[in-house]
Amino acid sequence: MVTVFMIFNLARADSVLVEGESFQELGGWGVDQQFMDIMGSPFLIAHGLGNPVKDAITTVAFPETGEYRILVRTRDWVGTWKTPETPDNFKAVGTPGEFELIINGKKLPLKFGGESAEWHWQDGGKVFVDSKQVVIVLHDLKGFDGRCDAILFTTDEKMLPPNKGGEMAEFRRRLLGQAEQAxxxxxxxxxxxxxxxxxxxxxxxxxxxxxxxxxxxxxxxxxxxxxxxxxxxxxxxxxxxxxxxxxxxxxxxxxxxxxxxxxxxxxxxxxxxxxxxxxxxxxxxxxxxxxxxxxxxxxxxxxxxxxxxxxxxxxxxxxxxxxxxxxxxxxxxxxxxxxxxSKGHMGSSNLWSVRDAGVPSPFPSCPWALNLKGKDFPGRNQSVGQWSKPGLDSLGRWFWESGFNWDPIADGEKIRDWNLRAMFGAWDTLKNTDSLYPNHKLEWASFISGSxxxxxxxxxxxxxxxxxxxxxxxxxxxxxxxxxxxxxxxxxxxxxxxxxxxxxxxxxxxxxxxxxxxxxxxxxxxxxxxxxxxxxxxxxxxxxxxxxxxxxxxxxxxxxxxxxxxxxxxxxxxxxxxxxxxxxxxxxxxxxxxxx
Missing domain, CATH: 3.50.50.60 (FAD/NAD(P)-binding domain)
Known part of the structure; x- marks a missing residue:
């Protein structure tokens, strides 16, 4: 087991803050820093293309054993498109980004990443910590881009951690024991x-x-x-x-x-x-x-x-x-x-590719993705993108691009996620509606946007x-x-x-x-x-x-x-x-x- 190296995770006797990006073993989770100026921090993303990623693991020193409240900063990344006003072909059904938290081998009963569209501190209930060396595991459930920013353990029954701006930055700095001077x-x-x-x-x-x-x-x-x-x-x-x-x-x-x-x-x-x-x-x-x-x-x-x-x-x-x-x-x-x-600018792309795996390669239904079952798109029904050929050659290329009328800075995460929803919706349609490419699988997709x-x-x-x-x-x-x-x-x-x-x-x-x-x-x-x-x-x-x-x-x-x-x-x-x-x-x- 990895030994603790981040003693600065501890600053107060009753609160321990663990940043997702600081995990000692990332497993299959990626560090996403693109939007930290907007939402406050880098975060971990489970970008498994439909396959749950390997666990992220870290060991943290606690000041005392005992009972702690747990709050996890996360979000439901398709929650933006679950409102009653959302058009049917935009509407997201279900939650792709759920994950679990395991503390010293004990899985918490709650799932995280499905509660709110906005970044927030989700209440994870309470856990009894029986050792000062605590092993924390992030366990992805679906492989569809679940997100974990931070985990807060506290004995303070009333603590409501700040969620935005300078107040949250100072809260994190203080709990992490980071110096005021750079x-x-x-x-x-x-x-x-x-x-x-x-x-x-x-x-x-x-x-x-x-x-x-x-x-x-x-x-x-x-x-x-x-x-x-x-x-x-x-x-x-x-x-x-x-x-x-x-x-x-x-x-x-x-x-x-x-x-x-x-x-x-x-x-x-x-x-x-x-x-x-x-x-x-x-x-x-x-x-x-x-x-x-x-x-x-x-x-x-x-x-x-x-x-x-x-x-x-x-x-x-x-x-x-x-x-x-x-x-x-x-x-x-x-x-x-x-x-x-503000509008009418060029967009961003998140390129992606597929390959023939040589064996049957099923892909799960994605009701939370864009509903493209009744739509043509490059790669379907002989439709092509600019300067491409029908079929697989039209998938995931430069012309899979969005964000033309969204703020390229403030809406950066939304733009990236729209690209992901388009990709997953297209591949779901080809595999599960059209019954094409039974041996093909999503091979790669960038979660870092090409702006x-x-x-x-x-x-x-x-x-x-x-x-x-x-x-x-x-x-x-x-x-x-x-x-x-x-x-x-x-x-x-x-x-x-x-x-x-x-x-x-x-x-x-x-x-x-x-x-x-x-x-x-x-x-x-x-x-x-x-x-x-x-x-x-x-x-x-x-x-x-x-x-x-x-x-x-x-x-x-x-x-x-x-x-x-x-x-x-x-x-x-x-x-x-x-x-x-x-x-x-x-x-x-x-x-x-x-x-x-």
Whole structure:
């Protein structure tokens, strides 16, 4: 049995708080940090595709034996769609996410995860703890994405733990025994937040040009949408004239094979980590999510990041900062000017795949999923998605996308869950209504969303569709755009009955003279003087995002940001001054490149 290592789970003699993500053995449960800024914490998710996942187990030190109340922070993730007003084809019946709690070998009589649509503290009754070393087991019942945030044991009969905001954060910090002051991670030349292709290229570029760099990523792997967790292939082209060396670092990160979604090994997660760790000027911080920015007079001084497994906080001081989060998180927290489309924006996808198992592979009925029994969707009845073939080739591809009219930040969990309901509803229909694919099984699905659009931070230039189509030239042109103006909207062929809640998209491809070299002035904030950005959160309009958002293009942005940051250090200046005073030096670096 695992011995206790989290003594900070104990702070008060009558209360013990156990965070789900801190379990010593996760078993088959995954850590989901995507929505912690909204609901308050990372949580464990039982993403078993219909097969109950292996138990999560941890051992915790209790102050005393005796009787304790138990409260579990959880939710019924389909409860949102159980109201009387919910249309029939949206309505969820049943509870997919139930799990049990086992304390020192004793299973509690209640099931968790089916009581309320909102995150809440579900009353688990009482348990007698007869040992100060307590083994806690999370036992998944269904394999359909049950969720456990935290477990509270208390002898206080009247305690009502806070459930939102700063009050809940302070409650958790106090019970976990965490320090009020964050640990100092160090003082860096450049702090890069976001470990996707843009962030990796930013960090490598800056480090190779002599800067000390912190690279902060909130997942255990690097690569973002091109990691094994999300599995989107790299789009766009680099190494184009007149700066053929721009893109050399992107090429170093390229997987040798292409798959969409493909299997995990295709994405070579370990190669990205090895490249970063080979640079002595980079310190890599995985599993850390930035949730606070310290700003003085429009100048970022430091970031605060929380460890998504332990909850510990670290403070990152720096001279310059790069927002490569995709969501513009650093800029938003710093008060940077930004735009976000509340409706009519591109959605998010959670890719999925099936395979022939070679043996009969039944799949349970999913009455809580989208009811697609009377609907066509890509992969059913010869219906296809854009650029795909009938049948299995149309399942789980990029066009399984939703959230076009929901807030991409505040409704992120809802968007992901709608994608899951569409996937499970489609597979239930094919297997159990149409009696197809008797030997096929769901092989993989991402519970981490692949996002396309959220916040866009505003720079001195906001690149527009008109700039692209009109071939507007810039004296600070620095990264090549080669992808079509690819803006996704709901596919009208599959939207009937799901108006405003569509889950299949179409790509609207606009043309312009390519390659188009976009300006450096899109890559820094217009009002936060030491903030760069690279990735899909740069300074563009909704339409122009359609071309710049693909990952090779984002990586090229990162290379330029690293170069510009090196000039900021050389001249002790801010990103804007590189354009006004040192543009020719930047162009020389672009000609030379910084690839290996």
């Amino acid at each position: 640990e100092e991670a160090g003082d860096f030349d450049l702090v890069v937040t976001g470990g996707g292709i843009a962030g990796i290229c930013t960090a490598l570029s800056a480090a190779r040009l002599g800067l000390t760099v912190a690279l902060i990523q909130d997942r255990p792997v690097l690569g973002g949408n091109n990691s094994s967790e999300i599995r989107v292939w790299l789009g766009g082209e680099v190494n184009k004239s007149p700066y053929p060396r721009v893109g050399d670092v992107v090429r170093e990160l390229e997987p040798r094979q292409r798959g969409n979604p493909g299997t995990a090994e295709i994405y070579e997660d370990e190669k990205r980590i090895s490249l970063v760790e080979a640079e002595s000027n980079i310190k890599l911080f995985l599993n850390r999510r930035v949730n606070e920015v310290q700003v003085e007079s429009g100048h970022i001084r430091a970031l605060m990041a929380r460890n998504t497994r332990t909850g510990d906080r670290m403070r990152f001081s720096g001279k310059w900062f790069a927002d490569c989060t995709g969501d513009g998180t650093i800029g938003f927290l710093a008060g940077a000017d930004h735009e976000i489309s 396309r659009e959220s916040r866009r931070l505003l720079g001195d230039v906001v690149l527009s569709k008109e700039d692209l189509v009109g071939a507007r030239q810039w004296n600070d042109a620095c990264f090549p755009c080669t992808w079509s103006i690819d803006v996704h909207t709901p596919n009208p062929l599959f939207g009937k009955g799901f108006d405003g809640n569509e889950f299949i998209s179409t790509a609207n491809m606009g043309e312009y003279p390519r390659p188009y070299w976009a300006p450096y002035r899109c890559l820094y904030s217009r009002n936060i003087e030491n903030l760069f950005m690279a990735g899909r959160d740069i300074s563009v309009t909704h339409e122009a995002l359609g071309t710049v958002r693909v990952m090779r293009t984002c990586g090229a942005m990162g290379e330029i940001v690293g170069m510009a940051a090196s000039l900021c250090k050389k001249h002790n200046t801010v990103p804007r001054a590189i354009y006004h005073k040192h543009l020719e030096e930047l162009k020389q670096l672009m000609k030379s490149g910084i690839g290996r």
